[in-house]
Amino acid sequence: MKLMDHIPALIIAVPLLAAFLSPVVGKINKKVVGILAALALGFSLIFTIILAVKILSVGPQVYVFGAKSPSLTLPSGLKFPIRIIFQIDAMGIFMGLITALVSFLGAVYSLAFIDKNNGIDKYYSLLLLLAVSMFGMELTGDIFNFFVFLEIASMASVSLICYKGTERGEPVEAGFKYMVVSSISALMVLFAIGIFYGEYDVLNMAALASVIKYSQLDKIALGILVPVLAMKAGAVPMHMWTPDAYSEAPAPITMILVAASQASLYALFRVVFSLYNITLNTLVVGWIIIIFGLLSMFIGVTMAIIQKDIKRLMAYHAISQTGYMLLGVGVGLAVLANPIALPEYGITAMEGGIFHIMNHALYKGLLFLTAGALFYRTGTRDLDKMGGLAHSMKYTTIFFIIGAAAIAGLPPFNGFASKLLIYESVYRFNPLLSIIAMVVSILTLASFVKVFHSAFLGPQLPQFKEVKEVPQSMVLTMAVLSCLIIFFGLFPDLIVKNLVHPAVMSLIEQFKYTGIVLGGR
Amino acid sequence: MIGNFPYVTVAVSIGCGLYILMFQKNLIKLAIGINLIESGINLFLITLGYRKGGVAPIYTQAPAGKAMVLPTPQALTLTSIVIGVATSALVLSMAMMIYKHYGTIEVDKARRLRG
Amino acid sequence: MSSFVEIIHLATLTIIIIAAFLTVVFKKLLLAVIASSVVSLLLSLEFYLLHAPDVAIAEAAIGAGLTMAIFIFAIRGTR
Amino acid sequence: MLGLLETGSGFWNALIWVIVVLLIGAIVYYIRNKGEQGYKKNTEQDKPFISGNPESSKEGSHVSASHIYWGFTEALRGYYNPLVKMHTGNLNDYSGWIVIIMALVLILVGVSG
Structure with missing residues (x-):
């Protein structure tokens, strides 16, 4: 046994073990729980990186639960695999990397952000469960x-949204709404x-992909899966839960929720492509999918401009940025059967859309964390009541500028690279889009100028007068995200060539995904 | 003879559940609606596994010459029942918290988050 | 014998449909909860008839019994 | 070349961009240094000139968030009114939208063949 x-x-076993250990540890010492959670998610991050290196150099991996050998998928004499398997290709591990990074940083940020008084052990337990379920959604090969x-995922995230629900009513309301829509989905x-x-x-x-015929029943299944998974990803006009849930959850949870909704987006792509x-x-x-994307982009950003609550504004931007991903991948899907257009601009559009997923997780996470830092020091999320905070919170201001420039697509930050890929390829499909x-993108910049002016300037x-800079672990988390944003912005080709392009190819070439399980390698 | 009648029941209970979710105002009634959809889907899964003249898949040695009902959908249904009761409990506890903070369990009064 | 089972099938499914409608119609929460647990109970009978005895036991215990208890608890808590 | 991102119809290199920005910045700095040298801090030159009116207090001059883009939202009133009205915060509408969109997608997928 190696x-x-x-x-x-192990990627999901370690956080799962820590999730059920943390209430026990919390009984003994409340301070250790957060460190335990951060450690477990750190291990997951390391394992994910090792697995990613392996997958990108060797090829897709399969892990079979309960078999004699973890890579043996087909018990002899059967035509299809019967065990629960993890089936990880470049796309799955791409999402897995995002999840691992975001949940690890969220746990580190929570160390200082969440007060130690009550329910801290349950908070970390649920956070770890949420991370586990996201990994599970991304790595599993069984529908x-x-x-x-x-x-x-929906239960853990709802409980985390309601974390402040004992004191105020709004988080519970947001959690209730999210729970109802996500149970429908x-x-x-x-x-x-x-x-x-x-x-x-x-x-x-x-096995399903190898036999599917697109019969009448398959059409019904597709017509059910596409809207409900788009709803979980927050596509307009089924986006109304997003601003409620994102604005009421604690800031690190909001950052992880962004990644959780992207896991649903991944599932949508997986269903449609694989x-x-x-x-x-x-x-x-x-x-x-393109129309979902257009509506999300436009309505999301125009609703964001008129918001007064900083996190609600950013939540509408999250909807708007999801639109870019849907647009890029939707264009790729629309030309999938066209052998001339696909290599010409379809693959580039999909690269833009998929690259945007990672960029969005980074800069939107950073922005939500700066909003959390403002809330931590001022105790309000209302932009009308803020002002002049750049005088006392210098690091937060710098991080906010980096995040805002990245989301608005200003060069040389990472948002520009993925948006450029989308613009130039989508233009050849349909210039209007x-x-x-x-x-x-311009409206995004405008609304972040508004936030910057009203919260930091003046x-x-x-x-x-008494406001200080936030504690070190929070600054550290934001600094890590900022460095990643700048790195991705300066060297986008490294990421696109090594991570994004294999992911796109494994989506487009169905055989790369199915072949490894069905033994036709 | 029963033919497609279970599927009609599935459609009716999912439809009733969606109707409750779309048009009724009480938070606890919404939880009942989710429960109703879930019942319909459980019946759908079990009906899929039904084979006419089959026996229940609980014997270690099946009687000779008889087909068994498919066991997989039953395992799926068991999982889904357990998940369903967890969902109901969570939704209802949140309804009670909303009642505690807002003093109402009407959908159109408990909406401070909008716009 | 076979036709007798089928009549029970039809009767069960018909009552499930009626109870589902009643769940929508009833304005009083307690009555609606009782109607929905009638749905669950008859569903467990239907599961038994469809040769799924283990699921039937689980549905009767969890779906009908436990869920109804939680609902009644919640109704008492919000009055 | 490092940092070269091909987009199918062009390319993007952040490093070149940064170098160009630094070059332009250097030129701007050079031109700025050529300018008037007589500026002194904390004198009369430092004060803003508002048509000779006295300067209002700094605390009062902060424009709060709801006043920013007032003209924009006012001009697009016809677009914003229905949009804000759509976000009722009513849970029935949330599930209603899901059902409507699901029906629409089912019809579209079913009809298209």
């Missing part, structure tokens, strides 16, 4: 297993899984 073979299981992790996913099972008798995604691929009517489904995307207000 440890290296069991890394896919029912995906549903289970989806439910765990999870139950509809289960319904679609039932349709697949009834039709093909398989639950494994690779499960159906070219069997479906690519033009119609592609345009459905590209123009709308640029207008949205004279020092008398009620904020």
